[in-house]
Structures are given as C-alpha cells and as structure tokens.
Amino acid sequence: MARDRDEDYAGPLRRILIAVLAIGLALSFLLWRIDGPRVERLRSAFVDRFVPTFDWAMVPVTKALGMVEGFQSYARIYEQNQELRRELQQMKAWKEAAVQLEQQNAKLLAQNQVRLDPKLTSVSGVVLADSGSPFRQSVLLNVGSRDGIVDGWATMDGLGLVGRISGVGKATSRVVLLTDTASRVPVTIQPAGQRALLAGDNSTLPPLDFLENPDLVRPGDRVVTSGDGGVFPAGLLVGQVVQGQDRRLRVLLAADYQRLDFLRVLRSHPAERITDVGPLVPPPAVEPLPPAAAGGEDG
Structure with a gap:
C-alpha cells in the first residue's frame, strides 16, 4: 500500500x-x-x-x-x-660505407707513401676469393706471371708484411700469409738487434722461435725482416712484440689481416754477393826469398 x-x-x-x-x-x-x-x-x-x-x-x-x-x-x-x-x-649505413671507403683510401695512400728501399719496385693487386689451397692461411691476388710476379716475393698491405708469393699463374698468384704453419720468416727485434724466426701457427699472434737472448726483448719492441737467407728484403715492418697467454713471446702483426683488400707485391732481386775485399784492404805482402836460399834451391 x-x-x-x-x-x-x-x-x-x-x-x-x-x-x-x-x-x-x-x-x-x-x-x-x-x-x-x-x-x-x-x-x-x-x-x-x-x-x-x-x-x-x-x-x-x-x-x-x-x-x-x-x-x-x-x-x-x-x-x-x-x-x-x-x-x-x-x-x-652511410657511416659504415664511409668507413669502408676511408679504410680503402688509407690503404691505397699508405701503399703509395710507404718508405722502402728505392730499388724495390712493386705491383699492387686486389685480393680475390680463395678457391682452396694446400695452405690454411692464404689469399689469391689478381696479378700473375703476365705482370712479372715471381715465387718468393714479399707482399705487404699499406703498413706491414703480409706474406710471400707461393704459386703463380698467368693472371693470379697465391700469397701464403705469415700466420700459416708453412711460413718461416727471419726477423730482427729492434732496438736490441736480436735475431729470431717468426713461425706461423694458424693464430693471429705467431710466436718467435730461436730467439738469441729473450732477456733483451721486451713487449712493444719493433719487429722487422732481417733479410737472412735472401727470402725477404731487410727492414720490412712485421709488427711488435707481445706476450701471449702461454707466456711465449709473440708478434702482433702490423698488417690488418681482417681487411685484406689490396696487397703490394715487392719486386725483390737476389742480393749481389761480394767476394772481393776491395782496395781499402790490401792483400798481405809477400816477402822475397833470400838469394842464398834461392841459389841453394837451384843447386
């Protein structure tokens, strides 16, 4: 309700x-x-x-x-x-392209301005894709016998030694890198002047073998070719000494092995061997025999 x-x-x-x-x-x-x-x-x-x-x-x-x-x-x-x-x-993307062009330009400029023996002429080649070889560490160049390339010649990038020519075709040639196990290069460690053998072991830091006096060598020392054996010209920059994780003295290579675009093949010729002492060192004087000795021999 x-x-x-x-x-x-x-x-x-x-x-x-x-x-x-x-x-x-x-x-x-x-x-x-x-x-x-x-x-x-x-x-x-x-x-x-x-x-x-x-x-x-x-x-x-x-x-x-x-x-x-x-x-x-x-x-x-x-x-x-x-x-x-x-x-x-x-x-x-533009920065990456500019960096690559800058690196290529720097390498080409370095190849033109690197200071070497004036008697050493060179041929520049482009690194090609490797089609397989008996070496683990090697590259192909687009220069060969038609360009006058000879086995054993040294190859460099814009700054340091890369390897040597091992195998020459008409239009291509193979470069065995310093890091390959088949590579053995006589070197000198400066400023101590110690001689050693740079032996490749398929690593980016090849070791120094047969070092005369390791106590005189320090990390950071400069490593150049010694010219022993006539394999390479003397004085080519190889790298600098570092100490590896295994406590061995190794070489940080000056060449940029991650970006091998252009290589410079050095036309080296065997050094002329000098056997003559020259006029500054006269031959030993021969004393004349006494007359009596000469007459006795006649009798």
Missing part, C-alpha cells in the same frame, strides 16, 4: 519539476534575448554573481582538454621519434 501511495505522488511531482525547469529555461532564454539597459544590467549582475563560483565545474573540462592535448603531443613525439630512428638507421 505504501509503495502504491509513493508511486501516486512521484508521477505528478516529476511532471511539476519538468514544467518548472522548462519554464525556467524559457524565461532564461527570453531574458538573455531581450535587448534593454535594465535587462543588460541584470545579466551583468547575474554573471558577476554566479559565473566565478563555477570554476570548480570547469576543472574536469580543463583536465580533459589537457589530457587530449597531452595525448596529441605524445603522438607527435612518437612520430618524430620513429622518424629519427629511421634517419639514424640510414646514417649508420
């Missing part, structure tokens, strides 16, 4: 409230549309009285607008970040 009584009052009350709201809105519309000094003063007084107190009602709207602007700003930043990532990727 009570519920039915409440429902009987709720319907008319709702209709009354809606009518009052509609009338209030209509009066507000008319009041806002009337053009007159009194009405204008009334509108101004109403705005001054009630509008400043509605700041709290504008806070959600202001926050919502700020969130929308922040999201739009984040979207723009994300797009800019993606664009910068793409540009950075392109710059990395």
